[in-house]
Amino acid sequence: MSHALHRYGTQENLKNDYTMYARTSRWVNREGCGPKLRKILEIFLSENINNFGSSHAGKSYKAGLDPKEYAATLDKAYGVACCFSERDAIKRILKKLKEADTGISIVVSGLIDEIVAMGKEVGLKPHTAFLSLGIHGKKSLLPEDKVLEVTTMCGHGQVSTRLTQAVMDKVKSGKMTPGKGADLLAQPCPCGIFNTVRCTELLKDAGKKSR
Amino acid sequence: MKIDPEKCISCLECIDFCPMGCISEGDPTVQIDQEECVECGVCFRVGVCPTDAIYLPEESRQYPRVIRAQFSDPDVEHPGLKQGGRGTEEMKTNDVTGRYRRGEFGMALEFGRPGTGTRLGELEKVMTVLCSMGIPVEEANPVYNLLANPKTGEMKPEARKEKVLSAILEFKIKEDQLEHMVKTLIPVLDQLNTVVSWGLATRFAQDGTLPVRSRLKALGFSVRPNAKINMGLGRPMVEE
Numbered sequence: 001m002s003h004a005l006h007r008y009g010t011q012e013n014l015k016n017d018y019t020m021y022a023r024t025s026r027w028v029n030r031e032g033c034g035p036k037l038r039k040i041l042e043i044f045l046s047e048n049i050n051n052f053g054s055s056h057a058g059k060s061y062k063a064g065l066d067p068k069e070y071a072a073t074l075d076k077a078y079g080v081a082c083c084f085s086e087r088d089a090i091k092r093i094l095k096k097l098k099e100a101d102t103g104i105s106i107v108v109s110g111l112i113d114e115i116v117a118m119g120k121e122v123g124l125k126p127h128t129a130f131l132s133l134g135i136h137g138k139k140s141l142l143p144e145d146k147v148l149e150v151t152t153m154c155g156h157g158q159v160s161t162r163l164t165q166a167v168m169d170k171v172k173s174g175k176m177t178p179g180k181g182a183d184l185l186a187q188p189c190p191c192g193i194f195n196t197v198r199c200t201e202l203l204k205d206a207g208k209k210s211r
Numbered sequence: 212m213k214i215d216p217e218k219c220i221s222c223l224e225c226i227d228f229c230p231m232g233c234i235s236e237g238d239p240t241v242q243i244d245q246e247e248c249v250e251c252g253v254c255f256r257v258g259v260c261p262t263d264a265i266y267l268p269e270e271s272r273q274y275p276r277v278i279r280a281q282f283s284d285p286d287v288e289h290p291g292l293k294q295g296g297r298g299t300e301e302m303k304t305n306d307v308t309g310r311y312r313r314g315e316f317g318m319a320l321e322f323g324r325p326g327t328g329t330r331l332g333e334l335e336k337v338m339t340v341l342c343s344m345g346i347p348v349e350e351a352n353p354v355y356n357l358l359a360n361p362k363t364g365e366m367k368p369e370a371r372k373e374k375v376l377s378a379i380l381e382f383k384i385k386e387d388q389l390e391h392m393v394k395t396l397i398p399v400l401d402q403l404n405t406v407v408s409w410g411l412a413t414r415f416a417q418d419g420t421l422p423v424r425s426r427l428k429a430l431g432f433s434v435r436p437n438a439k440i441n442m443g444l445g446r447p448m449v450e451e
Contacts, residue, residue, distance in 0.1 A: 025307050131421070
């Protein structure tokens with residue numbers, strides 16, 4: 001639940017960070033959902049996808065999940081998760097999903113006003129929103145914001161603070177490129193919603209700020 | 212998780228991957244602090260160990276310790292629920308389930324997120340307050356199975372000290388309960404020994420707006436500009 005909610009960041013560095021999740025309901029439309037999920041995966045893959053996966057597959061695209069192998073597992077899945085870094089890709093996918101009319105629920109995470117606007121542009125009326133009301137409790141336990149911007153891209157908390165800090169240090173010292181760092185940080189997140197394009201930009205930015 | 216000292220070569224490669232920071236260089240080999248390990252399995256799953264020294268010991272599969280993996284490893288199912296993860300379908304399928312209707316808000320308090328982890332006993336501090344307000348805990352959420360008394364929010368004693376990456380307290384309120392509920396819970400959250408990421412599910416108004424945002428602002432919340440949005444493509448759609 002809520003694994004694509006609570007992505008930490010600024011209006012600016014969240015603007016090209018979108019996740020999409022096709023989710024069946026165990027009470028309504030899960031039985032025999034495999035062909036529909038495969039159709040949805042095909043639509044996701046038709047655009048410039050950054051990452052995809054699911055916990056039932058055990059790994060993400062960035063950790064080596066093969067699209068065909070993944071598609072074959074979808075008879076026993078309850079959803080397909082992925083992420084993108086381009087607004088226009090999301091808009092085109094929503095249009096294709098509307099035309100495909102699979103009846104499977106689709107959830108998009110990203111900047112609220114952008115998603116609502118895209119819905120209007122393709123003739124969709126958003127149904128329900130899940131808002132993030134921030135972090136409460138003992139906030140002294142938290143790492144610095146630039147680390148949270150990276151780690152919260154895995155909603156199951158599988159990307160560690162320590163690994164993020166280690167990668168940031170290597171990028172700063174020139175021992176690792178931001179792209180390689182982002183690929184490494186994506187490895188622990190099995191759901192495929194860790195956006196390596198955004199992470200690369202965050203790592204570049206962290207490097208600049210330290211100089 | 213544990214590390215086999217016969218196989219470990221102390222290369223230290225696994226240490227940075229632990230979300231709880233509980234793997235450390237020991238004598239004679241690298242060790243995992245069993246009190247702090249949440250059994251998320253990241254150290255094992257990423258395949259970072261060159262000698263396959265990391266393993267899931269039998270005691271980690273035994274109750275109550277097994278609760279840790281059920282809440283921390285997304286690939287482990289909760290008994291009875293037949294699904295992994297920490298929560299329910301919540302608003303992801305609200306267009307076909309009608310779980311959250313107009314006039315209602317869904318609430319999700321995720322303890323231990325982001326990245327700190329939590330002892331399950333921290334949830335009890337909030338559940339007992341909610342129950343005293345007559346707000347029931349969501350029965351389909353795996354947290355419900357940890358309750359000794361669902362009417363009071365009291366947790367099973369053996370679950371309290373178990374540590375997990377995160378656990379979600381889900382419940383639903385009527386729209387007019389929002390202000391009272393927030394003002395009651397904030398002081399309780401401030402006393403916790405963990406962090407809580409707070410989510411609120413709401414239907415869009417007929418005109419496509421989210422009126423709750425101004426109410427939340429008045430309550431002092433900094434509502435994040437990003438959210439999850441159910442696009443209304445599920446069928447058959449529940450209308451009301």
